[in-house]
Structure formats: C-alpha cells, structure tokens
Amino acid sequence: MSASPLFRPFDHPKLKLRNRIVMAPMTRKRSPGGVPGADVAAYYRRRGEGGVGLILSEGAGIRRNGSRSDPAVPNLFGDDALAGWQAVVDGVKATGAKFAPQLWHVGARPDEATKALPEAPIDSPSGLPWPGKTVAEPMSDEAIADTIAAYAEAAANAAKLGCDAVEIHGAHGYLIDQFLWDGTNLRSDGWNGPTLKERARFAAEVVRAMRQAAGPDFPILIRISQDKSPDGSVRLANDPGELALLVEVLAEAGVDIFHCSGARFSRREFAGSDLSFAGWVKKISGLPTIAVGTVGLDVPPATPLFATIAPGPIDEVERRLDAGEFDLVAVGRALLADPDWAEKVRAGRTDELIGFEARYVAELH
Numbered sequence: 520m521s522a523s524p525l526f527r528p529f530d531h532p533k534l535k536l537r538n539r540i541v542m543a544p545m546t547r548k549r550s551p552g553g554v555p556g557a558d559v560a561a562y563y564r565r566r567g568e569g570g571v572g573l574i575l576s577e578g579a580g581i582r583r584n585g586s587r588s589d590p591a592v593p594n595l596f597g598d599d600a601l602a603g604w605q606a607v608v609d610g611v612k613a614t615g616a617k618f619a620p621q622l623w624h625v626g627a628r629p630d631e632a633t634k635a636l637p638e639a640p641i642d643s644p645s646g647l648p649w650p651g652k653t654v655a656e657p658m659s660d661e662a663i664a665d666t667i668a669a670y671a672e673a674a675a676n677a678a679k680l681g682c683d684a685v686e687i688h689g690a691h692g693y694l695i696d697q698f699l700w701d702g703t704n705l706r707s708d709g710w711n712g713p714t715l716k717e718r719a720r721f722a723a724e725v726v727r728a729m730r731q732a733a734g735p736d737f738p739i740l741i742r743i744s745q746d747k748s749p750d751g752s753v754r755l756a757n758d759p760g761e762l763a764l765l766v767e768v769l770a771e772a773g774v775d776i777f778h779c780s781g782a783r784f785s786r787r788e789f790a791g792s793d794l795s796f797a798g799w800v801k802k803i804s805g806l807p808t809i810a811v812g813t814v815g816l817d818v819p820p821a822t823p824l825f826a827t828i829a830p831g832p833i834d835e836v837e838r839r840l841d842a843g844e845f846d847l848v849a850v851g852r853a854l855l856a857d858p859d860w861a862e863k864v865r866a867g868r869t870d871e872l873i874g875f876e877a878r879y880v881a882e883l884h
C-alpha cells in the first residue's frame with residue numbers, strides 16, 4: 520500500500536473509488552460520425568489498467584445539432600454511438616476503474632483547432648461566443664427546453680450503459696458557461712439576471728432534468744471554471760460571496776461533486792487566503808471537489824497547454840489532498856502521455872514517468 524493520500528479509497532455514498540486519481544476529460548476527435556470505436560475503447564481501458572480511480576470521458580455531444588463543433592467528437596445518444604460507448608464502459612470497468620462520460624455542448628463557441636462554428640441551429644443565450652461578437656440568434660424558449668431535455672436523455676443513456684456517474688461540462692466558455700457569464704448572456708428574460716444566482720438557472724435546470732432522468736442515486740458531477748479560455752483575463756466570480764451564489768444554486772439542484780477546473784490546481788483563488796478554487800468550492804458547498812491543473816507536470820509560468828513538459832513532483836497536491844482542501848485530483852496531460860501514470864506513482868517508479876509532448880494529442884495510444 521502506498522502511503523500517499525492519492526491512493527486512499529474515496530468512499531462517497533453514491534460513488535466508491537479505489538483511489539483519488541481522476542482522468543481529466545480530454546477531447547480526442549477520434550470518433551468519426553460521433554461513434555467511438557475499438558481504438559477509443561482500448562485507449563480508455565489502458566488508463567484503467569494503469570490504475571486510475573475514475574475515468575472522465577472526453578466531452579460528448581447531446582441530441583442538439585450544434586452541441587459539437589467537430590463531427591469526430593463522440594455523441595452520447597443514438598444506437599451506434601451508444602454501442603461504441605458500451606464497449607468503452609465495459610472495458611474500463613473490467614479494470615476496476617469507474618467511468619463517467621462528460622456531456623458537452625459548445626454553445627456559440629467555434630472549434631478551438633479548426634475555428635469552425637457548430638452546425639446550425641447554434642444554441643446559446645444571446646448568440647455570442649465572446650462579448651461583441653454575434654454569430655447566431657439567441658435561443659428560443661423552445662430550443663432551451665429541448666436542450667435541457669437532450670441533457671436529460673444523455674444522462675439516462677449514461678445510466679443505462681452502466682456508467683458510474685455523469686459529468687456536465689459547465690466550464691471553459693461553452694454553452695452552460697455562456698449562460699453563467701454576463702459577457703455572453705444578454706437576455707432580458709428569466710434566464711438572466713443581475714447576479715450569478717439568476718444566470719445559474721439554466722445549469723440548475725439541466726441538473727434537475729438529469730436527476731429526474733437518471734434517478735436519485737446516480738452521481739452528477741459538474742465542471743465549472745473561473746476562466747473562459749483562451750483568454751484567462753476574465754473571472755466568473757470576483758469574490759467568495761459571488762462564488763457562493765453559483766455553487767449554492769447548483770448544489771440545491773442536485774449536484775453531488777464539483778469539478779473545479781483551472782490552469783493550476785494550487786492557484787490562490789481570492790486574496791487573503793491560500794485556498795485554491797477547489798478548496799473554496801468545497802468550503803462553500805460542503806460537497807466533495809476535484810482539483811485539476813498541472814498535476815504531475817513541471818510547468819513553468821505561461822507555458823502553453825500543448826508544450827513539451829517534463830514530469831514534476833506531486834508533493835504539493837498530496838499535501839493539499841491530505842489536508843482535506845479537496846477530495847479528488849484530476850490528471851490530464853500527464854495521463855495522455857503516460858497511461859501508467861497512476862501505477863508508476865503508486866509503486867514509487869517516478870523515474871519511469873513520461874513527460875508530455877504535443878504529439879500525444881494527435882495520438883490515441
């Protein structure tokens with residue numbers, strides 16, 4: 520047994536994990552027509568065999584035309600896609616890891632790599648991917664209701680597939696975040712308001728509909744972020760009081776675990792305290808949180824996401840985990856590079872860890 524807190528089991532009433540290591544959701548664009556194939560199943564299975572506790576899938580589309588901005592992003596609806604996911608889920612679970620798909624709707628955001636807009640109709644609160652740039656009409660009430668229903672359908676699909684949980688992508692400037700941010704939500708109806716509490720209504724309705732569809736015992740995670748990449752200059756909540764407005768609405772709607780996305784797991788979120796974003800969300804909500812960002816990598820300041828990066832020490836993330844600042848630790852690029860990252864860390868084989876290189880984004884090894 521490793522003495523590291525990373526290898527303590529996670530014992531949540533709805534979700535038991537063999538350790539605290541979560542594979543971060545990472546878009547692979549290797550599912551032509553939205554259907555994940557045997558290569559995708561083998562890719563996830565390898566991370567399960569490598570000792571990860573919970574695998575979060577890449578963002579997966581819901582039944583709305585504009586939910587994906589690239590046709591090789593997988594869907595979580597439709598017979599062919601669900602059959603593909605079944606092989607993924609069964610393969611991962613056979614390794615002792617747990618599996619949760621991430622539900623993604625890009626809203627008005629163009630694809631980061633190709634710059635292509637999503638297929639019409641583009642769904643977003645006000646047609647803006649970014650303040651001052653209009654690419655579509657605001658969503659109608661009917662489109663909003665249908666989008667919420669599509670999230671619920673995908674959550675029911677996840678439960679039927681035998682997934683252990685489902686994650687909502689509520690971060691990084693995509694659809695849900697476009698509702699949350701006053702820069703992209705200019706509506707004058709009940710889906711907007713003066714504070715994050717009113718702007719969180721869409722996210723909360725999505726959570727409620729998913730809860731209804733997937734049942735009371737199915738864990739629902741939501742990923743939120745302060746930043747709206749690619750521009751890191753904007754924050755969603757400027758102080759703990761603002762953050763509480765958002766977190767309380769989502770917890771009340773039925774979120775079980777918050778996934779707190781940020782470039783660095785250790786970033787001090789607000790002045791006057793060393794607490795990270797995941798630390799603040801846990802403190803405010805009383806719910807478990809996942810921290811993420813540069814875990815296992817030696818990342819100098821201002822390094823781009825896809826640079827060559829050496830493996831790095833994990834003592835700081837272990838220290839914060841041990842202190843209870845957050846409950847789970849998501850690992851992205853280090854696991855993309857090294858499927859055996861968790862097992863190597865557990866066994867103290869840190870000299871064998873493989874650093875990150877951009878080529879791993881194009882590969883599916």
Ligand SMILES: Cc1cc2nc3c(=O)[nH]c(=O)nc-3n(C[C@H](O)[C@H](O)[C@H](O)COP(=O)(O)O)c2cc1C
Nearest residue numbers: 543544545546577578811812813814850851852880
């Ligand atoms: C290739 C790649 C694809 C990503 N795709 C997604 C995604 O689909 N959904 C998401 O929420 N985050 C996505 N992210 C962000 C990661 O989940 C993670 O937050 C980020 O890489 C920071 O963690 P790391 O420093 O451990 O890599 C992606 C990151 C990378 C490198």
